[in-house]
Amino acid sequence: MRGHKNTILLALVATLIAKEAFAAQHVVGGSQGWDQSTNFKSWTSGQTFKVGDKLVFKYSPLHSVVELGSESDYKNCDISTPLQSLSTGNDVVKLDKPGTRYFTCGTLGHCSQGMKVKITTMKGNAPSSRLSPSLSPLLSPLLSPSLSLPPPSSSSPTTSTLASSASQWFISFVFIATLSVSVTISLS
Structure with a gap:
């Protein structure tokens, strides 16, 4: 027994x-990383994000990662009430539930210049990467x-x-x- x-x-x-x-690690922005020169809409279009996956933000000391609480804050680049702020240059964020999360750079002007990404996480436990x-x-x-x-x-x-x-x-x-x-x- x-x-x-x-x-x-x-x-x-x-x-x-x-x-x-089976969880995938997605380096945000691919080889360019978390940077102003990255086209984040193009990068996300080639990705599938599932519960359990991890986002890896790699960036220089000129940047940071700010998670925003709403699509309105995301669209308006309003970082006044962030859910979290990260600044190590190699931050890992686990996607622990389905839904949409919003991230931007906390450096003045970077969000309005396009340094922001919207991540929609789906249910599922199959491998995310091809x-x-x-x-x-x-x-x-x-x-x-x-x-x-x-x-x-x-x-x-x-x-x-x-x-x-x-x-x-x-x-x-x-x-x-x-x-x-x-x-x-x-x-x-």
Whole structure:
């Protein structure tokens, strides 16, 4: 009986780790990062944001990240009542629920010059980032039909995001395979 309780506990831990591994990290602005020269509307059009994903804001000391509470504040660049203000230059924001969040730079004039981004997070726990065409044939047979890979798009994420997603997927796969063998042995 004790072995079955341990197996159930291991399965729960594996599920939590796999869910975290499937979360994507989106470097806001891609290779340009959180900067005035970045076209954030174009960048977001090539992304899918899901619950559990993380936004990574990378920027110089000239900038900051201010989360705004409403679309009105976002449209009017009103930073007088922020939900949070970040200034490390490498900030990570977890997308923990579905909905829309609004971010801008707190430096005077940067918001009105376009340094702001609206992120709409969807429900779901499937991988958010697409894998490169070269990885798809290798991994597709291992995935269930419900997790099949979408076709590559012309606005795919950067190579570093693809590599990160692929390695996260591989780590999850190896961990779950190892857990399956462990469970099989414990039930024998």
